[in-house]
Amino acid sequence: MPSTKLASQTYIEMNVDFSTPVLIKGGDNTYGPTPMAGVERMMFERRGDEIARRATSCVRYAPGSSFKPHSHPGGEEYIVLQGTFSDENGDFSQGMYVRNPVGSTHAPLTKEGCEIFVKLSQLPSTEPDYFYLNTKETEWTSVNEHHKTLPLWNSDLEETALHQFKAGFESAEEIFNKVVEIFVLSGRANINGSGYEKYSWMRFPPATPITITTESGTVVYRKIGLGEVRL
Incomplete structure (x- = not known):
């Protein structure tokens, strides 16, 4: 995982070569800290520092934790794996699939704790609206x-x-x-x-x-x- 220091943050390039397969078995990667107390992430791919130019990871929030207000210049896509993830747009329980458009902002938090699989900076600007799908209530x-x-x-x-x-x-x-x-x-x-x-x-x-x-x-x-x- 090559990395260099940029303005006191860590610039990371991890699994950004799309011409080769990436095979990560469950448990091979571990959770690491983020700048916010009680919030950890397990990275699968990433390019950038805290404002990632592209990232895919699992993020785990301890009960009562939150993340500071931030924007998503490239949008955000996530599915809630456990617990309830909340922000200004509502409470999203296990099974919710969400797409927050390019330029959206929020301040995430959780009361009970939660875990999400999240992809950053991978949405096109042609998706102007928020999208929500409850996979627990949708027919397969x-x-x-x-x-x-x-x-x-x-x-x-x-x-x-x-x-x-x-x-x-x-x-x-x-x-x-x-x-x-x-x-x-x-x-x-x-x-x-x-x-x-x-x-x-x-x-x-x-x-x-x-x-x-x-x-x-x-x-x-x-x-x-x-x-x-x-x-």
Whole structure:
């Protein structure tokens, strides 16, 4: 993880080469401190200092913690993994999927504690509005007896969805002409022959053959396409 000091902050370049696969198994990365007490993050990819030019991570808030007011010049996308995450726009409980547009500002906090999977500076300026989806209350689409999907966001830049694979699922080999990103929300997924537990994160270059199987069942977040590239 190369880094250099810039104006007393740490500039980080981590997993920013999109021409090579990145395979991070759950538990391989650990949580580290942020400038705010009670807030920790587990980084998967990042370029920048505290105002990241691009970042993907899990962020964990202790009960009663908060983050200072800040803006998102490149927008913000997140899904609540545990607890309730709050800001000026409302309270977002486990399963909520949120997209805050380019230039949005907020001051996050939590009463009970929470954890989110969050992507920064990856939304286009053509998305002017906030978007909220409660995945706990939205009907999933059945693909077959072992596979259900819940679209989160579709555009010319990306196709983002949750996929539920039941025990015994075996996919055919798929090849996409865009970058593919997968985050394991629950269970265990076998991807290209390797096992990935909860909180595993992968990114594959375009034209990478991908197969998914599961013996016990799993739910994954999958994004095809990079969204707005801010490097």
